[in-house]
Amino acid sequence: MLPLRHGSFSRAGFSLLEAVAAIAIVGLTAVSALEAVGSDMRTAEKSRRALEAEALATSRMDLMDLLTDRELQALPDSITSGKFDKPLDEYTWKTTSAPLSDQAGVYDVRITVDWPTGSYVIRTYQYRRPPLATQR
Secondary structure, eight states: OOOOOTTOOOOOSOOHHHHHHHHHHHHHHHHHHHHHHHHHHHHHHHHHHHHHHHHHHHHHHHHHTTOOHHHHHSOOHHHHEEEOOTTSTTOEEEEEEEEOTTSTTEEEEEEEEEETTEEEEEEEEEEOOOOOOOOO
């Protein structure tokens, strides 16, 4: 049997430092992967909400196209605000209509769709032929 020389011995296995470093690398990689998945899920939820709110606001705006000049000047209560039916009952809407002072028959129409964590606003101008003034 040969005598062992100082500094030239054989070692088997991992040291404690190597094991800790490997666990730290695996842990950091796992945390990064979970953060990426969580971020994707939040983005998907925001996109779903934005699409639903935009569709709901557009449907309310389509209803505004049916109103007369008089109704746009003083919106009926059923048009001013409300809550959507199930399964979209977490969404509410508010509608405003204001005549532009420098343009007869032109109204600034704004619809806001709200939900517990956000809101979506759609705005447009609508024209209605003002009633003709008749002299008697």
